[in-house]
Amino acid sequence: MKSNLDECKRCGLCCLNTEMLLSKNEITVIIDKFPYKITQKEFSTRLNETLYQLINIDGHCFFYDIELGTCEIYDFRPQGCEFYPFIYNQEKQMCEFDSECPNINLFNQDDNKKEILCIKLRKFLREQLKVQIT
Template sequence: MSKKLFECKRCGFCCQGESTVSLSSDEQKSIAAFLGLSISRFLEHYTVNKGSHIEMKIVNGHCIFYDEKNKLCQIHPVKPFRCRQWPLHPSILKDKDSFEIIRASCPGFAKEATWEEIKTLVKKHEFT
C-alpha cells in the first residue's frame, strides 16, 4: 500500500496572487460550455488577451473563478490542466529548495513526503 503524499486541503493558496493561468483553445471551449456561454462572451468577461496567449483574469487578488467565501473553484470539473496539476508541477520541483518553498505554502503535502518521493510522483504523473 502506498502512502498518500499529497491531498488538496482547499486552502485556496494556489488560486491567489497575481500570477495567472494561460488557457489553451480547448480549455477556453470547455470552460465556456461549462458556463453556458459563447466563446466570445467567455473571453470578453473572464480572460485577458496577452497577444500571444489568453489568461484567466485576476480579481481581488485571486483567480476570477475562485469562490473565496466557500473556498471552491467555480469551474472545478473543467479547470485548466495547469490548475489540476498544481502543486505537482515539474518546474517547481527542479530542486529541493523550490520544493520546500512550495511545501511551506501548501498544506496538502503529507508531512513525511520527501522531495525525492514528490519528484517520483510528478514523473509518473500519478496525480489529477
C-alpha cells in the same frame, strides 16, 4: 488509485493572484460548460498566439468564490490548476512543487512519481500550451 494531487486540502491560496496559463481549447470548454453566459475576455487575457492566462478580480481568480472558498469551475478547471502545486520552473528548467503551497508536505514527493508527473506536465505545456521548454 490515489495520485499526488489527491492530497490537496483546497485551501484556495493558489487561486489568489493567480497566474494560471490556459489554452484556447480550455477556454472553449469553460465557455461551453459554465452555467451562465460568459465571454473569453471576462475571465482570460491573451499572452500570445496560443497562450492565455486567467484574470484576477479583487486579487483572486475570476472563478474563485471567495465567500465559499471554492472554484466555480472545479470539474472543468484548466489542467494547470489540476497539476498545481506541481509546476514547471522555467528559470531552473525543472519540475517542482511550489514552495508557496502551505500544504506542500502533504504531497507525495516520491522521486519516481515526481518523474512521471513531470513527463505529463512537460507534455501538457509543450503540446497544449505550446510553451517552449527544454
